Amino acid sequence: MKKIPRIVPLIASALAVASLAACVAPAPYQTTRYPYQPQAAYPVQQQQQGVYTEYGRVANIEVLRTERPGTGTGGAGAVAGGVIGGVLGHQVGSGNGRTAATALGVVGGALLGNSIEAQNNGPRVYESYRVSIQTDNGGFRAYDVPSPGDLRIGDRVRIDNGQISRF
Structure with a gap:
């Protein structure tokens, strides 16, 4: 033998x-809704030369939870x-x-x-955040982001080409 x-x-x-x-590595989280802007209700304002920069205040930050069933x-x-x-x-x-x-x-x-x-x-649970901004000209914008960073409700912000930054 x-x-x-x-x-x-x-x-x-x-x-x-x-x-x-x-087999143990989890599936990466991906979102296809960044930044979220409902086009019909709140059209993006643009000038002839480029994208319009807006200013406003953070009105609300919501936690969005999505679950993938097992x-x-x-x-x-x-x-x-x-x-x-x-x-x-x-x-x-x-x-x-x-x-x-x-x-x-x-x-x-x-x-x-x-x-x-x-x-x-x-099952997997994922969290993202919806940052709602009240613009100075009376408009309202909502963005889905993976993390709000250092943004807090009431912060003054600048929206430039769909990017939110503290102002």
Whole structure:
């Protein structure tokens, strides 16, 4: 009977662990509504040469929460974790101890793989902010931003080419 060198299962285990670790990274938050300006109700004022600069005050800052529902577990994490745990458990001991370590590795790996998959596929909650500005000429603008920064209600601001800055 031909023996497999000890390095082969170790390399296979390392590759399996690396592939599971890649599954843990959360999806990046992306917004397509920046800056938010309802065009029909509040048209952007422009001059002939370029974009009109407006001044105003921050009227309100709202927190917008969006949730992505989870997809649950499909069993792939448990299977991958069980395989990795079994391979790693097989590296420990000899005889009946090796068999017991392999069985414990399969069970522990399956539980861990299922837990990682459930965490990765669980619901996610994202927060963004809607900054409402009352302009000096009586207009009203609302912008969705990932963070309001140092803006507070009542701050004097300048809106230049859709960018809000304290004034």
